[in-house]
Amino acid sequence: MEGVQNLPPHLQGEFMKTLEQMQIKDSLIMYNTLTERCFATCVSSFRSKSLEKHETTCVQNCAERYIKMTQRVGLRFAEDQALRQKRAADAAAAAS
Amino acid sequence: MNFFGQKDEKPAGPDPLFAGAYHAGALRAVRSFVRSFVRSFVPAAEMEMYTNLFNKMAGTCYEKCASRKHKEADLALGEMSCADRCVAKYLECHEKVGAVLQRANEAQARMQQSQLEMQNAFGAGR
Numbered sequence: 001m002e003g004v005q006n007l008p009p010h011l012q013g014e015f016m017k018t019l020e021q022m023q024i025k026d027s028l029i030m031y032n033t034l035t036e037r038c039f040a041t042c043v044s045s046f047r048s049k050s051l052e053k054h055e056t057t058c059v060q061n062c063a064e065r066y067i068k069m070t071q072r073v074g075l076r077f078a079e080d081q082a083l084r085q086k087r088a089a090d091a092a093a094a095a096s
Numbered sequence: 097m098n099f100f101g102q103k104d105e106k107p108a109g110p111d112p113l114f115a116g117a118y119h120a121g122a123l124r125a126v127r128s129f130v131r132s133f134v135r136s137f138v139p140a141a142e143m144e145m146y147t148n149l150f151n152k153m154a155g156t157c158y159e160k161c162a163s164r165k166h167k168e169a170d171l172a173l174g175e176m177s178c179a180d181r182c183v184a185k186y187l188e189c190h191e192k193v194g195a196v197l198q199r200a201n202e203a204q205a206r207m208q209q210s211q212l213e214m215q216n217a218f219g220a221g222r
Binding site: 021024025028029031032033034035036038039040042043044046047048049050051055056059060063064067 | 159177184186190
């Protein structure tokens with residue numbers, strides 16, 4: 001995210017607003033994708049109009065596991081990014 | 097300041113486009129739940145979310161309920177009642193997933209808050 005610091009201050013504010021909008025949109029997309037995924041996996045009978053007990057449990061577990069998975073993936077991704085940045089900075093320092 | 101850090105806006109009115117397609121009661125429940133989940137959406141983002149929800153729901157219920165034999169143009173009675181139940185179950189599922197997401201977000205917000213407090217306390221102690 002070094003590019004953000006390179007922007008002038010008035011554009012930085014706008015960028016942050018755009019970023020926030022993107023995050024909102026992305027979280028809504030995630031919500032819908034998660035619902036679709038968990039419904040497809042967990043619900044297979046249509047005898048009644050409401051979810052059965054085991055289906056409710058399955059859906060809740062599915063959602064929680066997905067969130068935890070996303071968090072873990074984000075953590076490892078951030079670590080990888082930090083490592084890459086460090087390597088790039090070291091290479092730049094060695095070259096100069 | 098709401099969950100997404102935006103000013104509270106008046107919620108959008110009922111959407112005429114999908115009024116016929118949804119079971120009205122279930123949609124009202126989901127709408128009120130969604131509004132409590134995120135205090136105020138940008139109306140366009142909310143609209144897009146409902147469009148997305150509808151498209152995914154239609155696709156999923158088609159996959160679950162409609163036979164692939166395609167012998168006739170009309171839906172069979174069983175397929176129609178399956179579709180009704182599918183919609184009801186899908187909206188209930190949507191609600192449950194929203195509740196789980198809300199709890200996770202609240203937990204994360206609490207964690208960030210406590211981290212911030214710890215940082216401030218450490219900074220003040222120096």
